[in-house]
Amino acid sequence: PPDVEVLGKSSWTLLHSIAATYPENPTSKEQQDLKQFVTLFGNFYPCWFCKADFVKYIEKNDPQVNSQDKFGKWLCEAHNEVNVKLGKPKFDCNLWKQRWKDGWDN
Ligand code: FAD
Numbered sequence: 424p425p426d427v428e429v430l431g432k433s434s435w436t437l438l439h440s441i442a443a444t445y446p447e448n449p450t451s452k453e454q455q456d457l458k459q460f461v462t463l464f465g466n467f468y469p470c471w472f473c474k475a476d477f478v479k480y481i482e483k484n485d486p487q488v489n490s491q492d493k494f495g496k497w498l499c500e501a502h503n504e505v506n507v508k509l510g511k512p513k514f515d516c517n518l519w520k521q522r523w524k525d526g527w528d529n
Pocket residue numbers: 427428429430431432433434435436439468472473474476477498499500501502503505506508509513514519522529
């Protein structure tokens with residue numbers, strides 16, 4: 424259904440934008456908070472079949488929150504997991520910052 428797509432695109436925009444503004448050298452409090460945010464985001468994600476896989480992914484792949492670049496790449500890989508599941512092309516994770524921080528083209 425289109426709602427899952429609109430929700431997905433909006434959610435990825437929010438998540439990658441958070442990565443783009445996350446500190447390059449986060450404090451331990453910021454790291455703890457981001458990990459908690461990502462976990463809770465997954466727990467409350469309003470698409471049950473999306474949520475099930477995302478929660479499993481987080482359990483297997485601990486969110487990397489010790490720098491902006493680590494988190495940006497971790498998130499990119501999580502997004503790629505969904506891309507593969509949906510038969511979409513993988514995104515080159517070396518380009519995550521160009522896409523979400525330096526340039527804001529759609
Ligand atoms: P999107 O995948 O929404 O991507 C938006 C933009 O992000 C792209 O145009 C591209 O510029 C950029 N981008 C693409 N890949 C990456 C990447 N790896 N890293 C950084 N930037 C990237 N849909 C389902 O049908 N089934 C699911 O199980 C499912 N699970 C989801 C789980 C989560 C946590 C989220 C947030 C979404 C999920 N979705 C799921 C939605 C799905 O991922 C897409 O958002 C939706 O299909 C719309 O796709 P889109 O082509 O508009 O681009």
